[in-house]
Amino acid sequence: MLRRFFWIIVMIPLAIILIALSVANRNVVPFTIDPFTPGNPALTFSAPLFMYLFASLALGLILGSVITWLAQGQHRANARRAAAEVATLRKEAQAREAAIRGNLPAQPNG
Numbered sequence: 001m002l003r004r005f006f007w008i009i010v011m012i013p014l015a016i017i018l019i020a021l022s023v024a025n026r027n028v029v030p031f032t033i034d035p036f037t038p039g040n041p042a043l044t045f046s047a048p049l050f051m052y053l054f055a056s057l058a059l060g061l062i063l064g065s066v067i068t069w070l071a072q073g074q075h076r077a078n079a080r081r082a083a084a085e086v087a088t089l090r091k092e093a094q095a096r097e098a099a100i101r102g103n104l105p106a107q108p109n110g
Contacts, residue, residue: 018054021050021053022050022054025048025049025050025053026048026049026050027048027049028046028047028048029046029047029048029049029052030044030045030046031044031045031046031047031052032044032045033045
């Protein structure tokens with residue numbers, strides 16, 4: 001239900017906006033890597049403007065994801081250490097419980 005709501009409220013208008021941008025910005029625009037000689041054909045790439053827009057959007061999403069993943073590395077490491085500690089404590093508790101049960105006399109059913 002929430003996924004469908006998200007799709008209808010966010011994704012459909014976003015898709016309409018992106019399609020409108022693509023149609024409006026389809027003129028070929030040169031992109032030059034060399035700032036000192038902008039007419040250098042070896043370092044100039046020509047493409048429609050919407051391709052630059054989509055490429056920058058994709059690059060931003062990828063960079064943001066990588067930065068977030070790297071920033072949360074400490075939290076993931078802490079979670080792994082905590083999970084290992086819980087597993088160790090659980091094994092110790094089971095071993096102690098088995099030792100206690102082994103030393104207790106059998107209780108009558110009843």
